[in-house]
Amino acid sequence: MKRHFLIIIVAAIALTGFLYYRPKVVVKNEAKANRDKVADNKAADAGKGQNDITTQAPKLSAEQESQVTELKKKLxxxxxxxxxxxxxxxVFATGNRFDSAAVYIEKIAIAEPTTENWLKAGDAYFQAYNLALKQENITYLAEKTRSAYQKVLEKSPHQLMAKTNLAMTYVQTDSPMQAIMMLRQVLEEEPNFEPALMQMGVLSMQSNQYARAADRFRQVLRINPANLNAQLALGYSLIETGEKAQAKKILEDLKTKVKDPTLTEEINKALESIK
Incomplete structure (x- = not known):
């Protein structure tokens, strides 16, 4: 349950950086989309007309395939x-093909290399990175994420969101402490920067430091009481520290606010574990 819950939290946090290119429709069971976004045929350069990243995610629907084909013909x-x-x-984002979506967002940044466009490209690749499972794809998507965010930071060194997400690409490397050091730098610059605090909490959960994680999530909630991800993570952290009565209260309250069926299912599982 622990690993599954962490996947849900990490994916939920990552989604917040992808809102610009999110489809207008709701994608059901999105938190369960932590499938391999496999880049079997990775092209060397997104600006040289490469094929889309090939994935093992469910294929696009016939309608979506048709839409992509028609749009490519117009290019x-x-x-x-x-x-x-x-x-x-x-279209790719609607089909949960975030890696392929990132390719085209990167094309925009290559054509018009503004800080804003590179930030969107970094956010898109970061989304795909967080949904990858195979190590080769994690490594590839982490590199693409870093490349985009580094271009942002060259022009805007105080872009804290780029710094925060860039830090998280080092978690699954041989230098995980680099992630923590970079997040600390962000918090030195802005102690109440909510995304960095959330990620520090997640890292504490991953290392089984649940008391420390709970402190981070409480800090987030003091800044933003409406942060549902922080409430969920705090509830789970309190279960792990044995503060089950408080955890139950938080999770039951959260259940009245959450509309997504997948997150509701996760809350029910957490509540069931308290019994």
Missing amino acids: AASTDKKALYTQIAQ
Whole structure:
């Protein structure tokens, strides 16, 4: 249960950085989409007309495949490729193909290398990175994420979201302490930066330091009482520290606020574990 719950939390936090290119429709069971986003045929450069990243995720629907095919046909003759790249990215995002979506968001950044565009590319690759399971794909997507965010930080060294997400790409490397050091740097610059505090809490959970994790999530909730991810993570952390009565109160309250069926299921599992 611990690993499964951590996957849910990490994926939920990562989703917050992908809102710009999120489809307008709700993707059901999105938290369960932690499947391998396999990059079997990775192209060397997103600006040189490479094929989309191949994945083992469920294929796009027939309608979505048709949409992508038609949009690609328009690319050759179009003078407004940015609009088409955006539309293709949105189709892939709707189908939970975040790695392929990131390819087209990166194309926009290559064509128009603004800080904003590279930040969106970094966010997109970071989303795909958080949903990868195979080590080769984690490594590849981490590199793509870092590359995009580093371009952001070259122009905007105080872009704290880019720094925070960049730090998290080092968690599953030979230098996990680099992630912690980078997050500490972010918090030195802005002690109440909510995303960095959330990630520090997640890292504490991953190392079974649940009391420390609970402190981080309480700090987040003092800053933003409406942060549902922090409430969920705090509830689980308190279960692990033996503070079950408090955990039950938090989770039961959270259950009245959550509308997503997958998160509701996770809350029910956590409550069941208290009994």
